[in-house]
Amino acid sequence: MKNTLLNITLASALITGSLATSSAFAVEGLSANVGATSNYLWRGVTQTDDAAAISGGIDYEHQSGFYAGTWASNVDFGDDASAELDFYLGFGGELGQGVGYDVGYIYYAYPDSAQTDSANEYDFGEVYGSLSYSYFSVSANYGVNNDDGAKWADSALYISADAEFEVTEGLTLGLHVGDYSFDDDYKSDDYSDYGVSLSKGGFTFAVSDTDMDNDDMKFTVSYSIDIDL
Template sequence: MKLPKTLSLTLSLLGLSLVSHTSLADVSANIGVTSNYLWRGVTQSADGPSVSGGLDYSHESGFYAGTWLGSIDWGNGNGVETDWYAGYSGEAGDFGYDLGYIYYAYPEEEYDDSDFGEVYLNGSYGDLGFGVAYTLNSDADDDAPFGKGDLYYHVSYSFALPQDYSLGLTYGYYSFDIDESMYGDWDYGHVQLDLSKGDFTFSVSKADEESGDDDTKFIVSWGTSF
């Protein structure tokens, strides 16, 4: 269940664009590997490594679309997460905005009834980032976890450091619209620290006990675009 992409929801890294001056559009590809694929503070790869790749299209109007695939393991066998997304991003004065829709698909039989889609709105002001995602449609029952109506909020702040290092801090909170008499309390928060240089990132992540995955995580990741 997926990014960073959000993001940490950041699937595409450095870009060498394939530019058409006629269409005023860019197409790029990305690949990556991580020692532990985390999504909203929770491992998607059974605390093991994961490889990923994707394609992105963007137009100077602000419209973009793309797809991303990553290897996963929820403890019921190896699988693949396939994300499809489209949206519109731009700036209004000092503020940046990004509005879109993302669909998380899991084609393997072991992951039946796991697909769902979200609408999201992300913003930025300087080094501050923030956003919210709402589960719009899901294969799960409406009153079950990851069903329709769930909300995820996040806020982040980044710092430029000497020698081309950067430091990012993210806090996220997942609020599930569920029948607590049947499923209990699933709401949880998580925090993540990312130290990056070039194509490499070292991360430390910690989620609340309600996430079901509250061990402190130490992750090394590499990714690039072309």
């Protein structure tokens, strides 16, 4: 695992250097991100069979509040799928009195998930919205337009609350709790997840757990950077 994560970090550095070289041709509002993690967790659940992941994305944000972007990572679900490719767009801004909002749509694609089984295609989408104030934020994601292999995602609702505090200069403490509920056909799969993280200088150490049976607490170390393009 240590060697794998080291190789991913080195690859991230090489990609970063390449992106930085192109920054001379900057486009206002355009940025990129590159990251590596010891375990890609999504809502408390590993997406890489508890293995390391490397990710990257490109975002565009307009001064009006509109934004759009894409993000990719390796995944491992024990089937054909080896990559996740997300596309999203939304609009964010201020409601006044320090209250911020964000609404949008995200599509999760797994391009090679159905290579050997056409019924295993499980792309799905979500509409989302969030409100934030000071250190706190609450958000809701609702599943829509899923493929046949992702029927569980249809009408699924994920609600979460997060808080971030700077405990000392440059060191941020993050707190998270989420609840994932599904429609009647998958009601027994409902679960909650919890997390605590410390972040500084692009590095994040996190502890995450869920209330699912036979699910152990997970510790992750990750590094990410943002680059203006």
